[in-house]
Amino acid sequence: SAVISQKPSRDICQRGTSLTIQCQVDSQVTMMFWYRQQPGQSLTLIATANQGSEATYESGFVIDKFPISRPNLTFSTLTVSNMSPEDSSIYLCSVVSRVRGYTFGSGTRLTVV
Amino acid sequence: GENVEQHPSTLSVQEGDSAVIKCTYSDSASNYFPWYKQELGKGPQLIIDIRSNVGEKKDQRIAVTLNKTAKHFSLHITETQPEDSAVYFCAASETGYSTLTFGKGTMLLVSP
Numbered sequence: 001s002a003v004i005s006q007k008p009s010r011d012i013c014q015r016g017t018s019l020t021i022q023c024q025v026d027s028q029v030t031m032m033f034w035y036r037q038q039p040g041q042s043l044t045l046i047a048t049a050n051q052g053s054e055a056t057y058e059s060g061f062v063i064d065k066f067p068i069s070r071p072n073l074t075f076s077t078l079t080v081s082n083m084s085p086e087d088s089s090i091y092l093c094s095v096v097s098r099v100r101g102y103t104f105g106s107g108t109r110l111t112v113v
Numbered sequence: 114g115e116n117v118e119q120h121p122s123t124l125s126v127q128e129g130d131s132a133v134i135k136c137t138y139s140d141s142a143s144n145y146f147p148w149y150k151q152e153l154g155k156g157p158q159l160i161i162d163i164r165s166n167v168g169e170k171k172d173q174r175i176a177v178t179l180n181k182t183a184k185h186f187s188l189h190i191t192e193t194q195p196e197d198s199a200v201y202f203c204a205a206s207e208t209g210y211s212t213l214t215f216g217k218g219t220m221l222l223v224s225p
Contacts, residue, residue: 006156031210042202042215043157058212092156096210101147104156 003027006093006105013083013112020079021108023093028073031096034066037107038089046091049076083112115140117205119216126193127224134219136203137185145209146179146186149202151218157202161188164209193223 003026013019023032032049047055047068055068070076080087093105116139126132138146144165149157163170163177163186170177179186190197200220204213
């Protein structure tokens with residue numbers, strides 16, 4: 001099964017700054033996704049990270065706020081730009097494999113002050 | 114788009130009792146239904162899943178049932194243990210490789 005390493009695990013950031021979250025997978029995967037989980041809430045899909053092309057964003061999420069890169073089949077980054085306290089959430093990377101279905105990284109707990 | 118409703122939002126049981134969490138979905142095109150367990154400070158972990166060509170699936174103390182006609186599926190945990198305490202999420206997807214839509218989660222508390 002794919003092992004997902006997500007960095008950083010947590011961070012406290014000043015409003016107006018940006019944070020880039022990294023997701024590294026130990027095997028090539030076709031599908032990679034980024035989710036947001038606000039405190040005490042469920043998971044909401046931000047975007048599908050497409051290898052070699054622009055990410056596909058869900059309604060309510062835009063590239064200027066959440067730019068995503070996916071340079072190859074094992075790595076992706078999500079940047080949270082111009083942060084405000086409302087961006088305080090857990091951000092999760094997810095991949096899909098035929099054997100294990102959807103698996104999630106351990107998440108990045110972001111607090112914006 | 115797909116909408117997944119999950120009940121109850123919290124569930125408290127005594128150790129050894131059974132726990133049942135129920136979900137309904139709206140999109141008849143959905144064919145893949147996973148369940149996740151999320152412990153505090155961790156990412157969700159897949160515990161069991163079912164596809165629409167199967168009505169029931171069991172893995173030790175955990176089982177999932179699916180009624181495709183009624184568009185609902187349930188998670189059953191028997192002989193609950195304190196380490197089962199966590200938040201459980203149901204989800205639905207069209208293919209299992211497309212995007213997942215999650216329910217709002219159920220906090221399960223198992224008291225010794």
